[in-house]
Amino acid sequence: MIHGLASHGFTARRLAVLMGVSESGYYAWRARTPFPRALRRAWLTRLILDIHQESGCAYGYRRVTQELGRRYGIDIGHTTVEAVMKGAGIRGQAGRPHEQAPPEGARTAPRRWVVDVLAVTTLQGPLYTAVVLDTASRRLIGWSTAATAHLGLVQHALMAAVTRAEPAAQTALEPLPSCSFTERAGSLQCAPVRATVGDWYDHALVGAFWDTVHxxxxGPTPWPDRQSAEDRLSETFDRFARQASAAPPAQPSTP
Known part of the structure; x- marks a missing residue:
């Protein structure tokens, strides 16, 4: 409550006194890192709200669940999606979903994300690295690493991408992009069968990205251990992200 009122111009000190709490306790709460479960819940809520809005508020929890799998490769149960929708105060409309046309301008996402997974060779074994690239700006917006390839690796990368993109999306009032997966991500079983496979442009974009990274x-080939490879990759990815934030948006090329 203090956080909400403070954003409207009230001082945190005065509000803390009125509510009988310490000002230092309020700032400690604000600086506290959310638990992973809370972050995942917020991430899912944002994706579900976008899908529901794009459908013209027609999709119920079953169709939203299908779209989460198709667009983002998220394998989740109907019960969880139903609970998130109920908590967000949204529900589907009665009748067949395709009979309700989505509002004009919300039928297609303004851009798309492409997800790839690459195995980096080390003497300890492969280090699997998932990256999320924005096809419009051709920029890296999310990544994650793990010693094994699994769906959770991709979901962590997507969560990082959603966290990074959310302020801009809220400002522009635009839905988050849909996702496609490279064939390599699929062959490593990091993309579900229902997920959309990227086209030639997506694969060319990913290939150019990894060429730049290499x-x-x-570094040495192979890397001596996973930790050294992960540290160097994180350093490189962080620099790419900072450069992307400082640079103007890329303009799409025309033939």
Missing amino acids: RDLH
């Missing part, structure tokens, strides 16, 4: 790394 030129930038200048």
Whole structure:
């Protein structure tokens, strides 16, 4: 409550006194890192709200569940989606979903994300690295690493992408993009069968990205251990993200 009122111009100190709490306790609460479960819940809520809005508020929890799998490769139960929708105060409309036309301008996402997973060779074994690239700006917006390839690896990368993109999406009042997966991600069983496979442009974009990464790394082949490879990749990805934030949006090329 203090956080909400403070955003409207009231001082945190005055509000804390009125509500009988300490100002330092309020700031400690604000700085506290959310638990992973809370972050995942917020992430799912944002995706579900976008899908529901794009459908013209017609989709119920069953169709939303299908769209989560098709667009983002998220394998989740109907019960969880129903609970999230109920908590967000939204529900589907009665009747067949396709009979309700989505509002004009919300039928297609303005851009798309492509997800890829690459195995980096180390003497300890492969280090699997999932990346999320924005096809419009051709920029890296999310990544994750793990010693094994699994769906959770991709979901962590997507969560990072949603967290990074959310402020801009809220400002522009635009839905989050849908996702496609590379064939390599599918072959590593990091993309469900229902997920959309990327086209030639997606694969070319991913190939150019990894070419840039390999030129930038200048590391040993193979890396001595997973930790050294992960540290160097994180350093490189962080730099790419900072450069992308400082640069103007890329303009799409025309033939």
